[in-house]
Amino acid sequence: MSQQEMGVREELLKRFIESGERERLQEILRSKLYISGWQDRVKDKCEKFVHESGEGVEKLTVDGIAEAVTPYARASIPEDIKAEILEDIRAFMFRTLPKVDS
Amino acid sequence: MSSPAAAPDDTPSADTQQHGAAKEAAASKAPGRAKPGRQARGKHSGRCSHLAGKTKAVIDRLKVLVPYASVCKHRQALLQGRRGGSAAAAAAAATAGDREGTPAAGEGDRSRKRLVDEMPAPTCTTCHTPGDRLHACLTCDHYGCWQRAKHDTPHMHQHLAASGHAFALDFSRLVVYCAQCADYVHDAAVDAWLLGAQMRWHAALCDAAEPEAKRPRIVSTAGDLSPAQAKYLREHGALQACGGVRGLRNLGATCYLGAVLQALAHNPLVRGWMLSDGHHPATCRAAPCMACELDAAFQALFAADAAPFAPTRLLRALWLLRADLAGYGQQDAHECLMALLDTLHTGLAGAAPPRPCTCAVHQTFAGLLQSTVTCARCGNTTQAHDPMLDVSLDIPAPRGVRALDAAAVQWAGGRAGHVTSLHDCLAHFTRAEALAGYACLRCGTPGAAVKQLSIKELPPVLALQLKRFRHGARRGAKEDAFVRLPEHIDMTPYTSAALASRSQTLAGLRASLGHAVSSTGGVLPATVGGIPVVDRNAQGADASAVPRDTPLPVLSGPGGSSTLGKRRTDARHSNPACQYVLFAVVEHVGRLDTGHYTAYARQRAQWYRFDDAHVAPADIRDVLALAEEAKARAGRPAVGRAYMAFYHKQVLDYHDGTAAAAAADGQAGQMGQVNTHVDADGEFVEDAGTVRMRTSASGDVRVERRGRKKGAAKPQRPKPLPRASKPRATDDNYDAAEEGEIDEFIIAGSLGSAPAAAVERKVESESDSDGEALWDRINRARAPDLVPMGQPADALLADRPLFVDPAAIHQPLPPLPAVPAAALPSVDSNDFDDDASDDE
Numbered sequence: 043m044s045q046q047e048m049g050v051r052e053e054l055l056k057r058f059i060e061s062g063e064r065e066r067l068q069e070i071l072r073s074k075l076y077i078s079g080w081q082d083r084v085k086d087k088c089e090k091f092v093h094e095s096g097e098g099v100e101k102l103t104v105d106g107i108a109e110a111v112t113p114y115a116r117a118s119i120p121e122d123i124k125a126e127i128l129e130d131i132r133a134f135m136f137r138t139l140p141k142v143d144s
Numbered sequence: 145m146s147s148p149a150a151a152p153d154d155t156p157s158a159d160t161q162q163h164g165a166a167k168e169a170a171a172s173k174a175p176g177r178a179k180p181g182r183q184a185r186g187k188h189s190g191r192c193s194h195l196a197g198k199t200k201a202v203i204d205r206l207k208v209l210v211p212y213a214s215v216c217k218h219r220q221a222l223l224q225g226r227r228g229g230s231a232a233a234a235a236a237a238a239t240a241g242d243r244e245g246t247p248a249a250g251e252g253d254r255s256r257k258r259l260v261d262e263m264p265a266p267t268c269t270t271c272h273t274p275g276d277r278l279h280a281c282l283t284c285d286h287y288g289c290w291q292r293a294k295h296d297t298p299h300m301h302q303h304l305a306a307s308g309h310a311f312a313l314d315f316s317r318l319v320v321y322c323a324q325c326a327d328y329v330h331d332a333a334v335d336a337w338l339l340g341a342q343m344r345w346h347a348a349l350c351d352a353a354e355p356e357a358k359r360p361r362i363v364s365t366a367g368d369l370s371p372a373q374a375k376y377l378r379e380h381g382a383l384q385a386c387g388g389v390r391g392l393r394n395l396g397a398t399c400y401l402g403a404v405l406q407a408l409a410h411n412p413l414v415r416g417w418m419l420s421d422g423h424h425p426a427t428c429r430a431a432p433c434m435a436c437e438l439d440a441a442f443q444a445l446f447a448a449d450a451a452p453f454a455p456t457r458l459l460r461a462l463w464l465l466r467a468d469l470a471g472y473g474q475q476d477a478h479e480c481l482m483a484l485l486d487t488l489h490t491g492l493a494g495a496a497p498p499r500p501c502t503c504a505v506h507q508t509f510a511g512l513l514q515s516t517v518t519c520a521r522c523g524n525t526t527q528a529h530d531p532m533l534d535v536s537l538d539i540p541a542p543r544g545v546r547a548l549d550a551a552a553v554q555w556a557g558g559r560a561g562h563v564t565s566l567h568d569c570l571a572h573f574t575r576a577e578a579l580a581g582y583a584c585l586r587c588g589t590p591g592a593a594v595k596q597l598s599i600k601e602l603p604p605v606l607a608l609q610l611k612r613f614r615h616g617a618r619r620g621a622k623e624d625a626f627v628r629l630p631e632h633i634d635m636t637p638y639t640s641a642a643l644a645s646r647s648q649t650l651a652g653l654r655a656s657l658g659h660a661v662s663s664t665g666g667v668l669p670a671t672v673g674g675i676p677v678v679d680r681n682a683q684g685a686d687a688s689a690v691p692r693d694t695p696l697p698v699l700s701g702p703g704g705s706s707t708l709g710k711r712r713t714d715a716r717h718s719n720p721a722c723q724y725v726l727f728a729v730v731e732h733v734g735r736l737d738t739g740h741y742t743a744y745a746r747q748r749a750q751w752y753r754f755d756d757a758h759v760a761p762a763d764i765r766d767v768l769a770l771a772e773e774a775k776a777r778a779g780r781p782a783v784g785r786a787y788m789a790f791y792h793k794q795v796l797d798y799h800d801g802t803a804a805a806a807a808a809d810g811q812a813g814q815m816g817q818v819n820t821h822v823d824a825d826g827e828f829v830e831d832a833g834t835v836r837m838r839t840s841a842s843g844d845v846r847v848e849r850r851g852r853k854k855g856a857a858k859p860q861r862p863k864p865l866p867r868a869s870k871p872r873a874t875d876d877n878y879d880a881a882e883e884g885e886i887d888e889f890i891i892a893g894s895l896g897s898a899p900a901a902a903v904e905r906k907v908e909s910e911s912d913s914d915g916e917a918l919w920d921r922i923n924r925a926r927a928p929d930l931v932p933m934g935q936p937a938d939a940l941l942a943d944r945p946l947f948v949d950p951a952a953i954h955q956p957l958p959p960l961p962a963v964p965a966a967a968l969p970s971v972d973s974n975d976f977d978d979d980a981s982d983d984e
Contacts, residue, residue, distance in 0.1 A: 052273070059265045059274050062219045069718040073634035077567040082631050082768050103327040 053142045054135065063134050067127060074123045084115045192322045192329030194310055199333040202311060202320065205282045206337065213280075213315050214345045215263050218352075266315065270299040279321060283309035318342070346795055350721040388747045390445050391452035391757035395459055399756055400477040403741035404484060405455060406754040407728040407790055408438075409445050410745035411605055417504035418442040423492055432461035434484065435491030452757035462487065477730050477741050478536075478609045478788060485509065485533055509533045511603035514640045519584035520592040526585065529600055534607035537569040539625050539784075563776045565628045566789075569610065574598050574638045598640040606635070606724055606791040610784075613736055622736045626776045626784035629729065629768060633791060635722040642719075724791035729767055731785040741787070 058064050075081050091110050095102060195202065267274045268289035277290035279300040284307065288300030297305070300312055304323040312321045314328070318338055322329040388409070392402035408414055417423075418439055425436040437458040444453045462480075463470035465487045469480065485505050493503035500506065513532045518525045574597055582593035612623045636642050728745040743754040744767045753762040765771070769786070776782035 056265070056274055060219075065217055065219075073636065073718050076632045076634055077630050078565055079563075079628045079630050079768070079773065082764070083770065085631075086765055086770060105327075 050139075050142055054138060057138050057142065058134065061138075067130055067134075070130070071123070071127050074126070075119070078120050078123060080115075080119060080123075083118060084111060087111050087114050192325050192331060194322050194324050195320065195329050195331045195334065198310070199331055202282055202334055203337050206313065206334070206341075209280055209282075209313055209315075210318060210338070210341045212263060212266075213313075213318060214341075216265050217316060218345065218349055219263075268299055270302070278315040279312040280315050281307075281309050282311040282313055282320070283307070287315070288312070343795070346720050350719060350797075387446040387448050389752050389759050390447075390450065391754065391759045392445075393452045393454040394756040395454060395456060396472045397474050398459060399741040400475045400480045401455065401459060401462070402756055403730045403743040403754065404477050404481045405441065405445075405458075406743040406745050407481075407730055407788070408484065409442060410728050410747055411508065411790060412727070412792060413508040413605055413796075414504055415442065415446075417508075419446060422504055428491070430491060432464045433491040434458075434461055434465060434487035437461040438484075438488060438491075465490075474738060476613065477732065478534075481607070481788070482533070505533075508605045509603050509607055511599060511606070512601035514598050514600040516596050516598065516640075516644075517579065517582065518594045518596075519582065519587060520594060521589065522584060522587040524584055524586040532603075534609055535573065535599070536609045536611055537566075537573050538611050539564065539623050539627060540568050540572040563628050563773055564625055564784075566608075566630060566633065569627060570635075570638050574643065596643065598643045599635065599638055600640045602635055602639065602722055602793075604793050604796055606793075608789045608791070610787055610789075612732065612784075612787055620736045622734075622739075624783050626769070626772050626782035627786060628773050628776075629726060629786055629789050631726045631764065631768060632794075633724045633726075634718050635724060636718040639719070639722060720795070721793070721797065723794040725794050726767070726789060727792050728790040729786050730788040732787040733785055 088107055088111050091107060092099060092102060265274050266278060266280070266287045268278060269286050270288060273289055277298075279288050279290065280286070281288070281300075281303060286303050286307070286309075288298065288303045290298040290300060300321075301323075303309070304312060310323055312323070313319070314321060318341075319328045320331075320334060321327070392405060394402065419442060423435040423439050425433075425439055428436050430436075437455075441453070441455050441458050462483065466483045469475055469483055489497070489501065489503050489505040492505065493501055497503060497506075500510070511532050513530045513535075515528045515530065516525055517528075576594045576596045579593040579595045581590055583590045584593065610623075610627055614621050614623060726746075728743060730741060730743050732739050732741050734740055742756075744751055744762055745754060746752075751762040751764055751767050753760050753766070769784070772782040772784065
């Protein structure tokens with residue numbers, strides 16, 4: 043990735059956050075994942091992981107559990123929700139790219 | 145209604161908080177992190193010994209960081225509120241040809257820019273990326289990210305290790321990380337402070353999300369106690385062990401009643417009301433009275449007795465009051481609930497209830513449904529509002545039958561085994577329906593129209609019914625389709641505001657630009673860099689099918705409902721006031737004419753399954769039927785049993801007659817001005833602006849606080865009024881409402897708490913300055929010929945677990961000289977303020 047591309051990328055990311063678009067999409071995503079039942083499934087997975095890990099709850103850390111469950115969580119996101127959010131992000135990019143370039 | 149620690153999994157902080165929501169990958173980790181937080185809190189080691197000694201320093205630092213983090217996080221949402229009606233602004237911006245897809249019109253842009261300039265989003269001090277789970281050091285001004293991909297340890301870890309600083313704050317989730325524990329840690333004081341801060345922001349965000357919304361607020365959870373009563377209780381009362389998990393005997397095909405009663409008994413608001421003497425059987429003259437019977441049933445259910453309870457008297461009262469339910473036949477649980485609520489309302493509010501009714505039933509369940517009809521010819525819209533106590537949802541066909549849906553499925557990669565979720569039902573409920581033969585008032589010609597239902601006001605407790613029983617012309621049938629109920633739900637997409645805002649933006653953009661419009665409202669160019677842009681709306685062939693020159697119906701074009709349904713969650717912002725948590729499910733097994741009802745309900749963060757007299761602990765997996773869901777997902781037949789679901793709001797809005805409310809209320813400027821009269825029922829009524837106190841002849845005292853009057857001219861503020869009465873202020877998170885200008889009192893969603901909390905509240909609610917003032921006043925102003933309080937039927941009440949003897953309370957008070965009401969000073973404000981400053 044060239045230097046310039048990195049610059050554009052970072053600028054985009056900055057605008058993504060500062061415009062509040064990221065938070066807005068996060069809220070929407072959260073609400074969609076709630077109602078699709080994804081959150082309950084992941085929570086269930088976490089609980090199972092905690093139960094099954096023999097080393098006792100004391101030694102588990104948040105990061106450890108996150109690492110273990112992330113592959114499942116990532117894979118179980120409903121395709122349509124993923125597609126919708128990606129489309130929203132794309133729409134934001136199309137709106138913002140011309141401004142970044144100039 | 146209890147301290148947040150009582151129900152740790154209900155606190156908002158335990159929710160998922162996606163960090164890199166844009167990258168769904170990052171988002172998918174979130175609950176993984178949230179979950180153990182909850183675990184950690186449950187176990188004793190979740191307490192961090194390192195943090196315990198340094199809470200003061202940490203909180204001092206949090207006082208700076210948390211507002212900063214909140215502004216960074218909610219900047220856009222907060223600005224949306226400042227712009228006023230978002231829907232109107234969005235439409236205006238859209239028709240003005242503003243190419244900015246978001247409703248960020250001129251002014252909003254400017255103030256946002258100012259806010260960004262003043263408080264730029266922080267970046268990682270090491271790598272300068274703004275995203276990636278930023279953490280702020282609680283010792284110095286260092287920000288570090290949690291990125292792992294290229295580095296062995298995250299930047300924040302590196303900083304903490306190098307500098308020896310102990311704690312970091314997760315900048316978006318607001319949780320404290322301890323370097324020595326190498327995990328997120330919790331401390332009662334810090335968590336209480338954080339929760340308080342979150343509640344303050346919550347109020348601001350709710351108002352921003354819907355600036356002119358009238359959220360139903362809980363006026364009062366029960367009969368308030370005077371300080372004297374509270375003192376008596378403290379000295380003479382005894383706390384009982386908690387019940388609440390008691391089976392109900394089947395009295396002959398009354399499983400419907402048992403299931404509904406359990407759902408009602410675990411409804412935190414109804415439970416709180418009934419257990420805190422919201423209704424006095426001793427003073428109730430109606431017979432049969434459902435409120436009395438329910439009160440008795442609740443006393444029994446929450447007694448520390450494990451043997452099943454037989455609600456015979458309640459059943460008898462139900463039969464007497466509702467002849468249509470009498471008899472030993474099988475009844476519909478939903479019908480039974482409606483009958484119970486109806487009779488309960490009559491029992492609580494009497495024959496002539498005030499409007500809006502402040503009885504426990506309406507405070508808990510009442511919402512407002514909006515029906516919008518748009519004429520397809522002239523685009524004129526008419527709205528009708530209907531009160532609702534519950535929402536009855538059809539179960540839509542499980543698979544997309546129409547070509548449109550099939551296309552959408554294909555586009556999404558062709559999922560097999562679609563699972564009907566509650567979203568499908570709600571989207572179906574709020575879909576745009578074509579009406580034929582509609583006579584428009586404006587253009588006068590009968591023709592087609594589009595009708596859409598939405599929820600205008602969401603109730604504190606949302607009762608949902610899945611219409612499983614179809615009564616056809618010849619024969620009925622039961623719908624056994626599986627419907628997945630989520631534990632958490634965001635109702636924003638189904639509210640009137642969200643639907644209107646979205647359709648207006650879309651309609652405006654389409655009409656003015658004639659471009660293909662993406663579902664977010666952004667205008668998509670045909671190609672970017674040679675890559676054709678796929679617009680799903682255009683693909684769905686509903687947007688382009690509508691000729692551009694005809695006025696578009698405000699609520700999407702005809703036939704647009706399916707796409708709208710899919711995309712319903714694209715409301716600008718989710719409103720934090722619309723977040724709900726599941727607390728009870730009523731299930732039905734069997735057929736239309738015969739079957740059995742059971743209930744799941746949550747009690748103190750533990751789920752139980754109630755099957756008539758049998759009670760067993762249950763797992764949330766069973767409640768949500770995750771096993772059935774897996775079957776459905778795999779394409780195998782799955783049976784749905786859930787018939788009714790009850791959700792409560794995660795954060796409740798309390799309305800207490802505060803100084804602000806009083807000031808907004810025209811007549812209440814002068815607290816001294818109190819109207820007293822004896823009303824038709826022989827009740828002594830004292831009207832002091834927002835607070836009205838009724839004393840009935842039989843000794844029942846009722847203090848009502850009425851909502852703020854909307855649109856009342858603001859009078860110049862008189863002398864400072866006594867601060868809000870805080871009868872519910874027994875919690876750690878209480879300071880939420882003490883600081884700042886928040887005029888409602890909010891308690892975190894720790895509703896899964898015990899009845900003991902409700903009982904304790906009686907004992908502890910002494911900071912009730914309003915109540916105290918009123919109590920004083922009523923003592924002074926009472927005419928001698930009125931029947932004094934007391935003389936209750938002691939015998940009747942002897943077996944009540946926690947009973948206030950009004951006579952005993954009454955005596956210690958010295959007789960007060962009669963003072964004209966107008967001369968009364970606004971007392972107690974000093975006391976209260978002292979308390980408040982202590983808490984801060």
